[in-house]
Amino acid sequence: MDAARPTDSLSVRANALMAIAALLALGGAAPAAETKSSSEAKPDMAYIWDLSDLYPSPAQWSVAYDALKVRADKLDTYKSTLGHSAGDMHKALDAISDVHRALARLSTFASLRADEDSRIAENQERKQLAVALSTLVDEKTAWLAPEILSIGAAKVHEFETQDKGLAERHGFSLDNILRAAPHTLGEEAEGVLASVGTVLQQPNAIFDALTLANMPYPMVKLSDSTEVMLDQSAYEKYRSSGNRADRRKVFDAFWKAFSDYQDTLGASLTTQIMGDVFAAKARKYPNALSAALSPDNMPESVYRTLVAQAHAGLPTLHRYLRLRKRLLGITDDLAYYDGYPPMFHLANEPHFDVDDEKRIALDALAPFGAEYLDLMRKGFAGQWMNLYPHPGKANGAYMNGSAYDVHPYLLFNDNGDYESLSTFAHEWGHAVHTLLTTKNQPFEKSNYSTFIAESASIINEMLLSEYMVDHAKTRDEKLYYLGAALESIRTTFFRQVMFAEFELALHEELEKGNALSGERMSEIYCSLLKQYSGDAQGVMKIDPAYCIEWAYVPHFYYDFYVYQYATSMAGAAQFTDAIRKEGAPARERFLNMLRAGGSDYPYEIYKKAGIDMASPEPYRALIARMDRLMDQIEVLEKTH
Template structure:
């Protein structure tokens, strides 16, 4: 049994207004329609009770899977039936909770489904060990002779691959029961930083008093008022600094939980365990970090140019995102305008893809605006079998929001096509593939905007946007990946990670990635404590590999046309029917090679050349 959720919090922004609107003040068309999942909370409760009562049916199959192919198939069908219910229940509870994190009812529902899911994992934990107990030749024979089992062939291959790391059924049951406890650090972190943490009030760029928030911080980082940026930067990180000991405890608790599971399953490291789930070689991770460490020159070049164009003595972290050019050419984009831009940019993908996008926009799959109590950031819900995917935004009318929309709709279409095409047990895809679809859309959007720019100044802004995208989606994520690798390795060696050590490590990496033009403020060293992705267990490196792959695929679409488009749509439909490395290889990208990584660093240099020629 698998649980599918693809969180993504990149590119979150928010307007700096005195007070946030309530959910009731937002037009219905800008709020996701949860009735597509359940008509009411009561319907959710009924499905919950059905699932709760039917978990006992797993006991009918325990100890019997090796008896016949029909028994094995019947058990897999029950696992699928339960899994579909759990995914719908979880999706509804998560989206309802994230809509307003002050509502205790939906926190309770979210807790209930997590408890139920833990029970389901425990009740079904015998399945993989019993499949592994079947003699492999016998299992292969059953697959060949029974058409019903044939569709599970890759599923069985994946189980057999993990045989050295799979325990007996009793131990698997214990580990499944412990999964709820392992989620405590992240769940506590999420509630604390989104609902309980209080930010200070500051003067905005117009002299008005505003309370800092997650979204307002991001919006402030684009302000041309440097003093305001500095105030916002320091105010935003103040509570993280004040509560660093508690945040450190949650952070290290999450590390230790993942290390525990890796050791119990006899992996060499938590990193190997995390990557093994999708059969990603550790060498892919190492290749990414090492190749980037040998190619900091474009980043240093960009930092030096930023410093010169801003005319500052020292470049600070709060100078990273502000435009270098005249803001009168920096447009605001309301959501409806952005929808049309994304549709126009992706028209190159053909009618089928384009019509699917329109369906998502027209049928309320997206929650657009920040409201009181709403979760910060942006994400796509991933594939939930039998239900369309959802997208959460926090819209602020910035160009960055337009790219966030394109990014999340890349995830959304990936989930949509996979859910339409694959059976339940393949109707998900790894994060390794997910970030290809999202950055692919961003690349096509940027190309469209540059081609349709009306002036030199507008083109400069867009080229700058491209460079900032590479900075945040590629280099920054590799920096996060190197930080994550280091803290796990230190913990696995038995070293205690104090807040001071984490701050020093993060600060030194930030300096290394930005180079001599950057001055690292003390506040920046606490940024490790505000990155929720560090709780996702070796997640962030896939943003960078995804961008490297998407640059290759976007180039193919632009130069080869329909054959490349068809190949890309096939990629979106593949789900987990093959290992992600193979899915990408079939689409024309080999992530075992440094070439896709180098393609991004070379692209950054070429964009810098183009920008400097315009200056």
């Protein structure tokens, strides 16, 4: 699976959580930000995935489940045997790994079936069984990391020299466990930390309860006299209104509702940040950021370079906002509520059926070469996709590649528009990444990081966008695709970096010994929002009433998660440029990055592919791309 697509909305909450669960389980799916209602009456079975590749029938799944439960139950018999010899360690790790591999296949079937139709109780029960089995496996192997740490690096490395197979298959996971030694405490302290874990998750539960259930959302009357209850999905719909008075009204009402709960939402988020800071300190990390980046072994300099380079690129963002102001025909100050209406319209919106999508994706991704395209064709020939919305089906879009021995599955809610086409290319990027990984890596090294995964998918969106611009038949069509590409850089890069910077600022306030509150958060957010929007330069005027926006972003409860959207897009931009310029050598470096799967830390995998994510280059490549898109728009405008 791979990570939630960038978003600023609450409605993708479930998807984002699913992505987190996926990160814990296998690491990578991309639920799309957009949610679509399941309106079609009956699903066409030709567009429903065939899960018999996983298990011929639900009954077979149950048989496999019972067998695996027996194996899982026995995993603690390996306890205290790993230090005996290289052979003993190898045998135990193989047994544990094989259970994980079978579990991933079982869980994939359960999860995909559940997403087909949430109204079928049997499917939900199967999913619960899979979760319970996963918990059992965790319990039966909880001793593993402590045991390896107590054996120590010296002996583990000696075993690896004696048994090449041990090193080949399990070397990376062993290194990953040993890396935690300086942050692992004594048995008593570890016990205390384990039991405080559920307490630290409660702020997120408070946030959910308030914003998804208890908060009263306001009613507004729009210019055409329709009355709308502004919950989150209505807010996301009506903020794009072409009527300026309407979108202002929508903003005023929606953010007022959040402002009424500024103290409560501030207290909840403060508690979350306090928990992050506490856990980092307890585990002897220098700060909360380094603790959060530690699972990926990601240098802090990547995060700090990202923020610095986004600031260096603000003139480009401001150029975009000035362009937006001109195109929307706004004569007074551009306001924050002017950020969402599309800049370009087409009289007839393009429509793509699934055959168009396949053909265009293959054409647009031709720069990746024969192997890549063959893998896509192989996928298209199989019944791997659940394509169209239907009642009961899960929202959004994702790729699930957890069943190592089978093949990826993909879920969409395709409605034939350009965004659906773009999502199609995005998710197939994840699928081919998975196929290249399983072809080249053992199961134990197939768990790739979100940091890499999102580059593998966003680069497809970029190539698709270039292709659509190149093949557009009219000037208006070209402008339409150029506009979409600009919006995607604004929301996936600049907006996410602003979130990342805000998140860092909150943690650093507490680390400096300062107090936090909802009011203080709005102050910090206002200052960032004004900088990014060019308030002082007169680019966009920020009304402080909208500085409560932080209060509705669920991602701030995910401990430094959003920065990966922005880094991934920057890495994809540098690769796209290199492939255009150099051709085959750059393409091979990119494909080798996908083939590497989870065999190394993501920063290192990137570096081997010739890109240093702690250097300014990738971020500069993306910002230069944004400028080029605007250059193209300005040239086209003159050819009126």
